[in-house]
Amino acid sequence: MDLELSRIDYTLVGLTSPKTMKLLPNQGPKMMQRVAVADKDGVLQVFSLKKGEIQLGFRTSPGPPVSCLELGGAFGTVKDKIFISAENEVRAYTKKGKLFLGFDTNLTEPIRSMHVSGSNLLVCGNHVYNQYHDCKDANSYLCGDQINDVMALVAEKTNRLTPVLACEDRMLRVLDRSQVLHNVQLDAVPTVLHLNGNDGGEGGDELMYGTADGRIGVVQVNRNEVNHRWILNDGKRRSGILCMDCYDITGDGVLDILVGHQDGLVEVYSFSEEEQDGSIVVERFSHACSESITSVQGGVVGNAGFDEIVATTYTGWLFGLTTEVMDKQVGVDTRTGNLSISQDARMKIMRLRSEIDEIEQRVNRERDRYQSATLDKSEGMSAIPFIAxxxxxxxxxxxxxxxxxxxxxxxxxxxxxxxxxxxxxxxxxxxxxxxxxxxxxxxxxxxxxxxxxxxxxxxxxxxxxxxxxxxxxxxxxxxxxxxxxxxxxxxxxxxKPLSLHMRCHTFDPERPYNVLTLKGSFSLAEIHAWIVLCLPEVPEKPPTGDRGSFVFVSTFLDTMLQCTYSKGEAEFKSDNISTISILKDILTKEATKKKIKLDISCVVNDESVFHTLRLLHPKLEAQLQLANKVAILDALRELETHDADATRCLLPEYKDMLQNEKKIQAEFKKQPAHLDRLYGMITDLFIDRHKFKGINVKGKVPQLLEVLDKYDLDNLMNFFKQQSD
CATH class of the missing domain: 2.60.40 (Immunoglobulin-like)
Incomplete structure (x- = not known):
């Protein structure tokens, strides 16, 4: 069953950061709720709606940009206290607008994420996590990579405070006081955390996460272990997730998952009818917006008795996707065929017209004032507006x-x-x-x-x-x-020089690896800075210990790279000799700039070259087949222009090509110069292999290209073997 929702735009605030809008708890089921939203102008406002009109509860004065907004309260009470973070300060207001807490955390970094659990306040900067109990410093943790979000399991159910950090290195770090209890490895970067079912499930220990590639997963965090409950893998490509919520928008008695994406997509997922234990979720609704969705929550805002999804965008639009049928305000007179508009709709139109007239007059006044200022001969200053x-x-x-x-x-x-x-x-x-x-x-x-x-x-x-x-x-x-x-x-x-490599957690020791070893009088910070220069997804800060280690995989070839380094020594292993060659050139150049003498040794594994060629084979073969289809399509079109009846006698495979012509052309157009790129990789592999042996084979590149033009994997590998003999 498809879910039908109608969009209603409520108001426009300033620019918003992720997770800066919440709905205050309602007094009863299906009763209207108030909206709390904060923006980068530093303004927090709480309002409700009455007959389509905004009723402002309170509004604070502008100040530093608000980075987070959370609801909190004592255990066992309604969570209707509003906590906001701006720079290093946390302020808290009652639902009526009374300021009851102004707390300077004294963090060395601005607050990027925040969570409130009873009398515990959890705040995170880029790398620092701090826990405050009754505004007193209780625990802290320095993370080696960037922290994207923080969440704590439900202490009322688990009987202990268990913070979880979502980190840029594809990890969920479960903390126990100031120590890491579990490192949970993920396939993608976690961008946002949310309690499963809003209360962590039956045991309060289930945590939902959204990733940078648009997937949703749930993990169960226990004291002794972490279990992966499920992850959404439907094969669709989505942008990163910025916000999530759980709410029964479908009205079937089971909580649905509301998701806001970076590309402006709002999605609703429901648990399938076959299995409602979370193992399978299906998409029930999606709404495309032209701006990234920074906050999303389910509730009752516009009209009592009608559920809706309330969302905010980056530029500050606050809108709802309501289950209320909006077309009922406009009907068609069956006798005359004219449109009939309800009285409420008429009043709304009149108010909108008056607002538009007022705005137009204000714009005209400001335009006239600007024009007169430009014609004035007195000295003035022209200011360029800052656009975020x-x-x-x-x-x-x-x-x-x-x-x-x-x-x-x-x-x-x-x-x-x-x-x-x-x-x-x-x-x-x-x-x-x-x-x-x-x-x-x-x-x-x-x-x-x-x-x-x-x-x-x-x-x-x-x-x-x-x-x-x-x-x-x-x-x-x-x-x-x-x-x-x-x-x-x-x-x-x-x-970066190795820009197509991404971080991963596991290193396959069974592959044929080439090894590059560097020794010299460099410090740990210097060798780390060189690795940052060469590879993406490496934290800018050096590791806290006396040794660093990273594992990468090539997104293009699936080859691997392991970097292990300490003061005065570094080792790099890769099954692609071109990767080792690039690293050697860049690191040597950087050491020369700092006048650091390096002792360089390379162990080349010839089998790695043929291993890389086998990894390249399916990509090269698929691209050659695609290029061949495009060439055949050109010939078939020319045949069709000269003799239209001739196409009826074509083989079934050629008829199939003509039927799927648009799809083939679109796929070929998506990959410009893809074949040239693959040829270039094989050529670099050929040159780099011999460069480590001190042989210049650039003069034999034309022979290699002739072999590639008549591509066959066995012939290509034989060519490499012959040149190495």
Missing amino acids: INDQITLCKEDASYLLTLEVQTAIDNVLLQSDVPVDLLDLERNSAVVSYSACEPDSGNFLLATYRCQLNTTRLEVKIRTIEGQHGTLQAYVTPLVQPKCCQVRQYSI
């Missing part, structure tokens, strides 16, 4: 590409992308902007100039980029919003 930009670049492991997201608080006029290294721009279905390319001069260090012209009222732009490993530099985005006077903001993104 929410930007993010993330590595997508499914297609080994980067997704660049730019979200602006006002409409975007255009975005110019410039890169000093070769990159490919990939097609993205949900990107409606018109792209145009400008001629570049690679000799001047300029490999890309592309302009995206956005449609009217576009505040969010997504661009997919594929990089080339071994090439490192900077990608710059010049964002021009649609405002006067014209202004532009620049965002810079570092492209």
Whole structure:
């Protein structure tokens, strides 16, 4: 059964951070609730709705940007106290607006996430976790990677406080006071935490998490172990999850899962009828919004008796998706065929018209004042407005590409992308902007100039980029919003030498590895900084101990890399010799800059080359087949133009190609220069293998390309074997 919900826009506040909107508990079932929302202007406001009109409960004065909003209260009481965090301070208000707590945490970092459990306050910066009991420092923990969210299990059910941290290194860290009790490994970066069923389930120990690739999972955290209950794996690609809630929006007596995504998608998941224990969830509803969803919660806000999903967006829109049928306010007279509008709808239209007239008059007055100021001969100052930009670049492991997201608080006029290294721009279905390319001069260090012209009222732009490993530099985005006077903001993104590698937890010792060993007078911080320069997803701060270790997997080839380092010594293992070659070149260059003498030794495993070729084989074969189909389609179209009847005599496989022509062309268009990229990897593999032996084989590259043009895996491997003899 499909779920039908209608959207109602309630109000517009300032820019909002994730999880800064909550619904206050209602006094009874199906009774209307008040909304508490805080924004980056530092304003907290609580309001309710009465006959479609906003009734303001209270509103605070502007201040520092609010980063978190949570509801709390003593154990056994209604959680209707409002806690907000701004910079390093936590303030708490009653539901009537009385300030009863102003607490300076004295954290060295601004508060990014917060949770309230009875008299315990849990706050986290980028790397620091602190617990305060009755505003007194109780426990703390320094995390080696960035903390994305914090949540505590229900202490009323578990009889102890158990905090859980969602960390950037694909880990859930379960704490016991100031120590790590469990490290829970995940396949993706956890971005948000929520108690399963809002109360942690029957034992209060079930925790729900959302990931950067749009998946939902539930873990059960016990004192002795952690059990993975279930994870959503339906094969669909989704953007990162910013907020979650549990609410029975379908009215079947079972709590549904409400999810807000970074790309503006609001989804509702229900447990399947076959199994309602959480092992299988199905999507029941989705609503696409043009802005990222920062908060989502289920409740009764607009009209008593009607459930709805209340959500906020990055730019501050607060809207509801209600089960109430909104078309009842407009009907059709069966006798005359004219539209009939209810009295409530008429009043709303009249109020809206008066508001629009008032806003237009205000805009005209401000415009006239601005025009007169520009004509005035007296000295004045022209100020460029600051426009907030929410930007993010993330590595997508499914297609080994980067997704660049730019979200602006006002409409975007255009975005110019410039890169000093070769990159490919990939097609993205949900990107409606018109792209145009400008001629570049690679000799001047300029490999890309592309302009995206956005449609009217576009505040969010997504661009997919594929990089080339071994090439490192900077990608710059010049964002021009649609405002006067014209202004532009620049965002810079570092492209690492091994940009297509991502962190993982397990290292396969059975593969044939090449080993690079470095010894020298470098410190732990220096070698860590060099690794940060080479690889993505490495924390900027060096490890707390005297040794660091990271494991990476290539999103393009599935080859692995292990980095183990300490003061004066570092070891790198990879089953791709090109990865070792890139690391050796970059690390040597960085050591030379610091005038550090390195003792370098390399152990090359010839079997690793053939292992990498076997990993490349399915990708290369699939791309060659796709290119062959496109070439055949061109011939079939030419045949069709000359003799339309000839296509009836074609073989079934050719008829099938013509029927799926659009799909084949779209797939080929999504992967520009993909075949050239694979050829380049094999060529680099060939050159790097001999470079470690001190042999220059660049003159034999044309022979290698001839073998690739008539590709066969056995012939290619024989060519590599012959050249090594």
